[in-house]
Amino acid sequence: SQQGEEDPQALSIQEGENATMNCSYKTSINNLQWYRQNSGRGLVHLILIRSNEREKHSGRLRVTLDTSKKSSSLLITASRAADTASYFCATDVQGAQKLVFGQGTRLTINP
Amino acid sequence: GAGVSQTPSNKVTEKGKYVELRCDPISGHTALYWYRQSLGQGPEFLIYFQGTGAADDSGLPNDRFFAVRPEGSVSTLKIQRTERGDSAVYLCASSPEGLASRARVFGPGTRLTVL
Numbered sequence: 001s002q003q004g005e006e007d008p009q010a011l012s013i014q015e016g017e018n019a020t021m022n023c024s025y026k027t028s029i030n031n032l033q034w035y036r037q038n039s040g041r042g043l044v045h046l047i048l049i050r051s052n053e054r055e056k057h058s059g060r061l062r063v064t065l066d067t068s069k070k071s072s073s074l075l076i077t078a079s080r081a082a083d084t085a086s087y088f089c090a091t092d093v094q095g096a097q098k099l100v101f102g103q104g105t106r107l108t109i110n111p
Numbered sequence: 112g113a114g115v116s117q118t119p120s121n122k123v124t125e126k127g128k129y130v131e132l133r134c135d136p137i138s139g140h141t142a143l144y145w146y147r148q149s150l151g152q153g154p155e156f157l158i159y160f161q162g163t164g165a166a167d168d169s170g171l172p173n174d175r176f177f178a179v180r181p182e183g184s185v186s187t188l189k190i191q192r193t194e195r196g197d198s199a200v201y202l203c204a205s206s207p208e209g210l211a212s213r214a215r216v217f218g219p220g221t222r223l224t225v226l
Contacts, residue, residue, distance in 0.1 A: 033214060041200065043154070045214040088153050098144070098167055099204075099215060101153035 005102060006089060012108040019076040021105040023089030024069075030092040032065055032072050033099065037086045046074075046087075079109045113137075115218035117203050123224045124193055132188040132221045136205030143186050144215060145178055146202040154202055160186060193225045 007022045025032070031050045035043040049056045049065045049072070056063045062075040076083055088104045116135040124130050136143050141162055146154035156170040160180045168178070175193075180186040190197055200222050204215035 035217075042219040043202070043204075043215075043217040045216070048214055090153075096167065097142070097159050097161070098156040098170065100156060101146075103153050 006087075006105045008105060009103065010106045010108070012110060013079060015079060015081055015109050015111050017079055019079050019083070019107055019109075021074045021087055021089075021107070023072045023074070023102050025072075025089075025091045025100075025102075026070065027091075028094040029067075030094055032063075033090045033092070034061075034063060034072075034074050035088045035090060035101075037088065037104070043088065076107075081109050081111045083107060084109045115203055115205055115216050117201075117218040117221050119221060120219065121222045121224075123226065125226050126193060126195060128193050128225075130190050130193055130223065132190075132201050132223070134186045134188070134203030134205075134218060136184060136186070136203070137216055138184075140205035140207055140216070141183065142206045142208060142213070143180060144204045144206075145186070145188050146204065148200045148202060148220070150199075157188070190223075193223075195225050198223055198225045 005024050013019055029051055031048050033048045034046045036046055037043045047058045047061055047063050049063050060077045065072045086104045086106050088101050090099045090101045118133045143160040145157040147157055148154045158165055158178050159167040163180055163183045175191045178188045200220040202217055202220045204217045206213040206215050
């Protein structure tokens, strides 16, 4: 079963704008990860944030984590057409070794 | 190898048939995971191996699904008496250890279509 819910389900913006995607989850976690998927095939790991961290940066990506609200956000700054993809949050649930994915946000960057 | 590989990339079969899907993880990765992804959905966990043993098979939907990893490297997901509802992309991932602190490296997936 899916752990997380992502919001929005779909997002369409102009190239150069910032894109923000949100994720909520239900149980206690060890860490939260964001993945990107093109064309419904293999997922690519983007960034991992541990449960004791609040914010993390990687290039144009910024991730925040609020464990009290059980939520996370992914910000992509200065978006490019090549950022068009589906983005998934996934949680490493405490007491288990499985990564549980949300439903994903389909991001479209218009040139 | 350089990445996780999965074969075949596409598999079309008829309802009731048996299929095997193969996953070749990154060399040295002891943890291996199988996921299933339906159209428009996020990946759904099926089973996790640590070495040769299935440490968590709680995601397998029923007893038609079975997976093995006899030598702790290559894994095979086996589906008996396939049903149309089994149609999905089956993803395999591996990570260096079974610790809950690692990014998973995913393969390109096998798209299974049951007619």
